[in-house]
Amino acid sequence: MAAVTELTVGQVATRSGVAVSALHFYEARGLIRSHRTSGNQRRYGRDVLRRVAIIRIAQEVGISLAEIGAALESLPEGRTPTREDWNLLSTAWRDQLDQKIAQLKKLRDGLTDCIGCGCMSIDKCPLRNKEDRLSAQGPGARRLLVAR
Amino acid sequence: MAAVTELTVGQVATRSGVAVSALHFYEARGLIRSHRTSGNQRRYGRDVLRRVAIIRIAQEVGISLAEIGAALESLPEGRTPTREDWNLLSTAWRDQLDQKIAQLKKLRDGLTDCIGCGCMSIDKCPLRNKEDRLSAQGPGARRLLVAR
DNA sequence: GCTTGACCTCAAGTTAAGTTGAGCTTGTAA
DNA sequence: TTACAAGCTCAACTTAACTTGAGGTCAAGC
Numbered sequence: 001m002a003a004v005t006e007l008t009v010g011q012v013a014t015r016s017g018v019a020v021s022a023l024h025f026y027e028a029r030g031l032i033r034s035h036r037t038s039g040n041q042r043r044y045g046r047d048v049l050r051r052v053a054i055i056r057i058a059q060e061v062g063i064s065l066a067e068i069g070a071a072l073e074s075l076p077e078g079r080t081p082t083r084e085d086w087n088l089l090s091t092a093w094r095d096q097l098d099q100k101i102a103q104l105k106k107l108r109d110g111l112t113d114c115i116g117c118g119c120m121s122i123d124k125c126p127l128r129n130k131e132d133r134l135s136a137q138g139p140g141a142r143r144l145l146v147a148r
Numbered sequence: 149m150a151a152v153t154e155l156t157v158g159q160v161a162t163r164s165g166v167a168v169s170a171l172h173f174y175e176a177r178g179l180i181r182s183h184r185t186s187g188n189q190r191r192y193g194r195d196v197l198r199r200v201a202i203i204r205i206a207q208e209v210g211i212s213l214a215e216i217g218a219a220l221e222s223l224p225e226g227r228t229p230t231r232e233d234w235n236l237l238s239t240a241w242r243d244q245l246d247q248k249i250a251q252l253k254k255l256r257d258g259l260t261d262c263i264g265c266g267c268m269s270i271d272k273c274p275l276r277n278k279e280d281r282l283s284a285q286g287p288g289a290r291r292l293l294v295a296r
Numbered sequence: 297g298c299t300t301g302a303c304c305t306c307a308a309g310t311t312a313a314g315t316t317g318a319g320c321t322t323g324t325a326a
Numbered sequence: 327t328t329a330c331a332a333g334c335t336c337a338a339c340t341t342a343a344c345t346t347g348a349g350g351t352c353a354a355g356c
Contacts, residue, residue, distance in 0.1 A: 008302080008303080009248075009302085009303075010302060010303080019345080020302095020303085021345055021346080022343080022344060022345085024304090024305095024344095024345065025343070025344060025345090029343095037352090038351075039303085039304095039351075039352050039353075040303085040304065040305095040351080040352085041302085041303055041351095041352070042303080042304090043305075043355090057259070059343095061255060061259070064343090065342075065343070066342090077345080086263075087263050088153055090259050090262055090263050091263055093259065094256055094259040094260060094263070097255065097256045097259065098256065100252060101249060101252050101253060103259060104245060104248060104249050104252070105211060105249060107208055107245065108242055108245045108246065108249065111205070111209070111238050111241065111245065112242060113244040114234075114238055115235055115238050115239055115242070123205065156332080157332085157333070158331095158332065158333080167314080167315080168333085169314065169315055169316080170313080170314060170315085172314095172334090172335095173313070173315090175316060177313095183324095185322085187321075187322050187323075187333085187334095188321080188322085188334065188335095189321095189323085189332085189333055189334075190333080190334090191353080193344085207313095212312075212313090213312075213313070214312090258349090280299070297356100298345080298355105298356090299348095299354100299355090299356090300353100300354090300355090301352100301353090301354090301355105302347090302351105302352080302353080303350100303351075303352070303353095304349105304350080304351070304352090305330100305348100305350090305351105306347105306348095306349100307347090307351095308345105308346085308347085308348105309346070309347095310343100310344085310345075310346095310349100311343100311344105312341100312342100313341105314336105314339105314340085315338105315339080315340075316337105316338085316339070316340095316342105317336105317337090317338085317339095318335105318336095318337095318338105319334105319335095319336100319339095319341100320333100320334080320335090321332105321333075321334070321335105322331100322332080322333065322334090323330100323331090323332080323333090324329100324330095324331090324332100325328105325329095325331105326327100326328090326329090
């Protein structure tokens with residue numbers, strides 16, 4: 001064990017808590033990169049750990065891999081985020097998280113208001129009316145699922 | 149147009165804002181029920197509107213169709229919720245929503261703390277360490293977050 | 297030098313929640 | 327009575343994020 005500069009997939013998997021297959025997958029999606037040994041095996045620099053950590057955090061925030069990839073890509077030279085970059089990314093992602101939280105809170109308040117009210121009787125419930133409004137928006141109105 | 153007691157799929161779709169195909173799907177999953185005309189077309193009682201409204205609300209809370217089905221099923225006689233039942237369901241679901249909100253808040257606070265900190269150096273970040281614990285749950289796509 | 301565990305590639309499977317399409321039947325308004 | 331919108335069934339497709347498996351290679355310890 002001389003220089004511990006290079007990591008195998010297995011080592012990255014162990015240290016990051018992400019399956020080998022997931023790492024392959026991220027690489028195929030362009031989220032991480034590796035170079036190969038003469039025997040065609042992947043070797044990673046240590047910065048891959050940071051990258052993977054960022055990916056997982058962003059995923060928890062609810063960001064899709066595609067968006068994460070775009071965010072990383074949009075960094076100058078597509079580099080692994082420095083501390084400065086990370087501030088930008090995490091701030092943006094925190095804002096998204098804030099929005100999501102706010103949305104869920106609104107829904108919860110709706111639910112709370114509904115408990116014990118006459119909602120189920122007919123037509124009065126704010127939650128249900130919200131539904132109605134959606135259907136009233138034109139012929140063949142369809143409720144579109146908002147992308148995450 | 150005598151008794152307006154029975155609804156066709158199309159009518160239910162229009163009034164609930166849910167696509168016909170989705171109604172078929174819910175029926176296949178046992179979430180709603182219909183009876184058939186002599187010509188094999190579906191007819192629904194009006195209570196289906198209430199059921200569908202409940203299903204959509206629960207989905208928005210982040211409950212899966214399977215869980216929604218189980219909840220409805222667990223009602224005595226598998227009936228469409230009365231106001232009393234609805235109180236139970238909505239209370240339970242609100243609690244789940246509360247938990248989800250709390251979880252996201254924790255994540256946000258973690259992100260906030262991380263902004264500008266030395267997280268990216270190595271091993272110190274609370275978010276990263278949390279990740280380590282969080283690995284390995286099961287095959288297939290993992291739904292980490294609330295949809296929408 | 298051989299065995300064994302870690303790797304490699306590529307294709308196909310998985311889950312959720314529906315949608316889309318083909319081919320055929322019903323119901324209703326003119 | 328006929329046209330045509332609305333319904334029916336069933337299979338296959340969709341997206342995201344991976345996992346699983348088959349069939350074959352690499353590397354390291356004994």
